[in-house]
Amino acid sequence: MVHFTKWKIALVVLVCVAGLWCAWPNLLSRDTAAALPEWLPVPEQINLGLDLRGGSHLLLEVETGVVIQELMEALVDTARAELRQARIRYTGLGADGASVRVTIMEPGRLDEAVKLLRDADADTAVSVDGDRITLTMTDAAIADRQRSAVAKTVEIVRRRIDETGVREPTIVPQGDDRVLVQLPGIDDPEQMKRLLGKTAKMAFHLADDQTPVAEALAGRVPPGSMLLPLDSQREGRGQQQRIVVQKRVVVSGEHLIDAQPTFDQQNNMPIVSFRFDTVGAKRFGDATSKNVGRRLAIVLDGRVISAPVIRDAILGGSGIITGDFTVEESNELSLLLRAGALPAPLRILEERSVGPELGADSITAGEVAGVVGLVVVAIFMVVAYGFFGVLADLALLFNIVLIVAALSVLQATLTLPGIAGIVLTIGMAVDANVLVFERIREEVRAGRTPISAIDTGYSRATTTIIDSNLTTLIAVTVLYVFGSGPIQGFAVTLALGILTSLFTAIMLTRMWVVLWLRRTRPKVIPI
Numbered sequence: 001m002v003h004f005t006k007w008k009i010a011l012v013v014l015v016c017v018a019g020l021w022c023a024w025p026n027l028l029s030r031d032t033a034a035a036l037p038e039w040l041p042v043p044e045q046i047n048l049g050l051d052l053r054g055g056s057h058l059l060l061e062v063e064t065g066v067v068i069q070e071l072m073e074a075l076v077d078t079a080r081a082e083l084r085q086a087r088i089r090y091t092g093l094g095a096d097g098a099s100v101r102v103t104i105m106e107p108g109r110l111d112e113a114v115k116l117l118r119d120a121d122a123d124t125a126v127s128v129d130g131d132r133i134t135l136t137m138t139d140a141a142i143a144d145r146q147r148s149a150v151a152k153t154v155e156i157v158r159r160r161i162d163e164t165g166v167r168e169p170t171i172v173p174q175g176d177d178r179v180l181v182q183l184p185g186i187d188d189p190e191q192m193k194r195l196l197g198k199t200a201k202m203a204f205h206l207a208d209d210q211t212p213v214a215e216a217l218a219g220r221v222p223p224g225s226m227l228l229p230l231d232s233q234r235e236g237r238g239q240q241q242r243i244v245v246q247k248r249v250v251v252s253g254e255h256l257i258d259a260q261p262t263f264d265q266q267n268n269m270p271i272v273s274f275r276f277d278t279v280g281a282k283r284f285g286d287a288t289s290k291n292v293g294r295r296l297a298i299v300l301d302g303r304v305i306s307a308p309v310i311r312d313a314i315l316g317g318s319g320i321i322t323g324d325f326t327v328e329e330s331n332e333l334s335l336l337l338r339a340g341a342l343p344a345p346l347r348i349l350e351e352r353s354v355g356p357e358l359g360a361d362s363i364t365a366g367e368v369a370g371v372v373g374l375v376v377v378a379i380f381m382v383v384a385y386g387f388f389g390v391l392a393d394l395a396l397l398f399n400i401v402l403i404v405a406a407l408s409v410l411q412a413t414l415t416l417p418g419i420a421g422i423v424l425t426i427g428m429a430v431d432a433n434v435l436v437f438e439r440i441r442e443e444v445r446a447g448r449t450p451i452s453a454i455d456t457g458y459s460r461a462t463t464t465i466i467d468s469n470l471t472t473l474i475a476v477t478v479l480y481v482f483g484s485g486p487i488q489g490f491a492v493t494l495a496l497g498i499l500t501s502l503f504t505a506i507m508l509t510r511m512w513v514v515l516w517l518r519r520t521r522p523k524v525i526p527i
Helices: 006-027 030-034 064-085 107-120 139-163 189-196 213-217 278-290 327-339 356-385 387-410 416-429 431-445 450-482 486-520
Strands: 055-062 090-096 099-104 124-129 132-137 170-174 178-184 202-207 225-230 241-252 256-263 270-276 296-300 303-306 318-321 346-354
Touching: 006 387, 006 486, 055 139, 055 189, 064 090, 064 099, 064 107, 064 132, 064 139, 099 107, 107 124, 107 132, 139 170, 139 178, 139 189, 139 327, 178 189, 189 327, 189 346, 202 278, 213 225, 213 241, 241 278, 241 296, 256 327, 270 278, 270 327, 356 387, 356 416, 356 431, 387 416, 387 431, 387 486, 416 431, 416 486, 431 450, 431 486, 450 486
Parallel strands: 225 303
Antiparallel strands: 055 178, 055 346, 090 099, 099 132, 124 132, 170 178, 202 241, 202 296, 225 241, 256 270, 270 318, 296 303
16 A cells, blocks of 8 residues: 655655745846845855856965075074074074075084074974085975965965855865865956955064164164155155064064955044954053053064054053055055964966856856757657656756755856756756656566555665665765865766655556556556
């Protein structure tokens, strides 16, 4: 006796209704969907990928050489501190590529200096030539720093792009020093290039008011100071000016925990407010308490964007950055500070823009392929199985609806390979029905009654259907895990198609057949 409980019927109906509800917004244009009233709980539409929606494709190179250079400069500072603390006289201390060299002026203390420098950094190899010591980073240490820089770059780039509201961006490392960025729906790639082109390393330095700029321009910069351009006179806003600041960093941008664009209440000019963490707040408070009346330079990527005079101690851990900002610049600066600084500058190696027209053509081609495949499969099933073929065709339609609904709910990105996966699903979805129907035919030929033939046909075919689809699902899972980008898109749509076709073949068509049997009590099965 064919058995199908009421709760199963309720579950099948609920799934189908939910699928229709989640899929219908995709029949609307995006403008129409956006214009629907807010009180109407409209589900999300499918998120289209770069090849369908259009957008920007950027291949970026992380200039890891800068990271190594900074490491060498840090190693120079460490070596200087160690030698000074031990009161060992030296000369010629400096970085040269991936190594640091120093000449010891006390030959009797050469071994002591070597031990000090070897213990200072475990990632460096120490060699001695006469009275000269050379510290060289090991290849493993350099490779480790490069990998770390690329991984951090991916993280920071993702934060910056997420702040702009771009949905479903693709940001993945490529090779040893490259990052692939794909931004669907971006119609202003220049803004993204500006956003990613800034390292956004910020630091606070006290101004060196004892050294006139003219002397610094003449090359007489004190060892503890540096001459930097003043960014308030940016291009087109006046003559280039410079300012002398102390090298020592008062507080670095690493201690920033928030930055927001706002307006100065006195002159209504755009500014950026910021907030430090506990350590940064203490350092900032100490520095401003001890240096009231001095200028505090705010340095971003080697340029002073503002150098206000400290009027009072700032103890709350928050402050503002003033400058000749536009509203757009204050928004952009606050975004960069919130996202954090890149470990190294990025260089654009490849840039491509995919127009929405190309995406529209791809969608049209995919729709045509899907409709043609659907019609051909539907005709075959009706010719081969008659009334049962009609039920299989209706189940196939619901199968497509459920795939669209699942893509919408999961907000998975649909790409061209994803459309290929849906078209392939259309061809595969009726396989299960074919197995069931052929099994029912065999039972009918064996002389069973209609109810017995259908019950046995579904029961015996179900195990085979689950086994065959399970193996395909395992293969698709492996494809998703080891694939990337378009390959994963294909795997996602194919996996969803397998799951929905299992539901429609085993549950939906069986429910229809059972209800038809209960209603008509046929003597012969039209199959």
